Amino acid sequence: MVDNLLIVLYALIGILMAVAGTEAFKAKDNPTRYGTGTFWWLLALIFALGNFMPHWLIGAMIIVIGALALFKQIQVGKLPQIDDEKAEAAAKQFGWRIFLPSIVMAVVSICVAQFTALGGQVGIGIGAITALLLVIVMTKAPAKMVYTDTQRMVRSVGAPGILPQLLATLGAVFTAAGVGDLTAKLIAGILPAGNHLVGVVLYCVAMALFTMIMGNAFAAFAVITAAIGIPFVIAQGGEPATVAAIGMTAGYCGTLLTPMAANFNSLPVALQEMEDPMGVIKQQAPIAIILLVVQIALMYFLAF
Amino acid sequence: MEYLKLLGIVIIVVGFALKWDTTAVVVVSAIVTALFSGMSVMELLNTLGTAFMTNRPVSLFFLTLPMIGLAERYGLKEVAVNGIRKLKKMTPSRILNLYLAVRELGGVFGISLSGQVQFVRPLITPMVTAAAEVRRKLTPKDIDLIKGRAAAVDNFGNFFAQNLFVASGSVLLISSTMESLKYTVTPIQVVTRSIPVALVTLVIVYIYNVLFDRRFKATKGAA
Incomplete structure (x- = not known):
């Protein structure tokens, strides 16, 4: 039952991506429209029909996506815009009720996950569909507008939208290749595994440091959790959910400290024409350091 | 050379730090890690495909x-x-x-x-x-x-x-x-x-x- 429902949900995602791919092909002003369209259509096929394809074929399609990205053939291009005046008028009409679909989505997702046997993933799907129907009923949006906004949103997400899944995939490849075992062996030569506090400090600080270097906590999470989080904290008895959740937010402390996270720390400098290029990071540094220490304490006391 | 498979981590760290295309960096890192750990090309494709399929919930x-x-x-x-x-x-x-x-x-x-x-x-x-x-x-x-x-x-x-x-x-x-x-x-x-x-x-x-x-x-x- 759950598996079948999930196949339907993934097929729906496949349709969203096919819509984005079709529109990306049609965007004549985008010099990379063939690459971008191919990117979305490959994903559409994997999501809609992946269950009926051999896995090596899916692997090959991912390598094609990697090649498209390598040669800069995936770009968002121009998207349909929101009419600001109409949005302002709609804002007057709906007021705070326009947040209702978002609230319904969160509540339905959690209720399905908690009170039915369908689980969290199906819950997200049911929540999203319920919320979409609600917003359509509320606004009486014509089908054409639903289509336009769907393709606008999916295309605007672009290649970064698939990055979390690719990073999780990389984590699985690391596991299959035994990377975690090897790094654990290497670090164990320097620091002893078995001390809970040493493990927690090592994991949280490594998450923050690697995030600073890479500028991306998601990427650091896949690597550092396999290499340090599992052998030094979870294998020592740390509760996996607590360790993983706090590990990720420890990484965010690194995001607050690094010019590598350009979206968060350099974009506002440019947007606001600030004189000090490190001005945002300087305001964030005290909080980042306090929160890192707090999170080390939280992980140590809550996970064991 | 067991340590060569750690090259995948190096690629991720360097690639993100130097702002190379993130999608490409992740895929290349996966390929390098798999090949240096001794997988054949077919095993690599299968591992990659299987891992991508099992991680579909991320894109919900x-x-x-x-x-x-x-x-x-x-x-x-x-x-x-x-x-x-x-x-x-x-x-x-x-x-x-x-x-x-x-x-x-x-x-x-x-x-x-x-x-x-x-x-x-x-x-x-x-x-x-x-x-x-x-x-x-x-x-x-x-x-x-x-x-x-x-x-x-x-x-x-x-x-x-x-x-x-x-x-x-x-x-x-x-x-x-x-x-x-x-x-x-x-x-x-x-x-x-x-x-x-x-x-x-x-x-x-x-x-x-x-x-x-x-x-x-x-x-x-x-x-």
């Missing part, structure tokens, strides 16, 4: 996009902006703290607006600047500090509350990565374990902002 957030797109068209951003605009005649810290609360509450319901572009630059910074100017004349350095602080508050609220929504990319990534690493962690578990950090952030940043007000009181008597 795509299902939320049509609804968010429509809500945006019908004034989601404008309603929020109008609401915040009503907060005139407040101290700098009150505006910053209310914005922080709004941002964290948005995180709970999966509403992730691009805060820096849509709120900080056009709204929060000008309002905080106006609130501070009532108290004393501002130097260019003060104004730069206010800009930095407003941007920082947006990042605090955005980062430490996004794990409170079950369908956020980060929650799904955590859950799926842990599954790949052979530990079962459900999205709901990630959400509940993220509540303490979100609350601590709220409290610490609240105090931090209240202290910021002092900067604009101190010289009032001297003028």
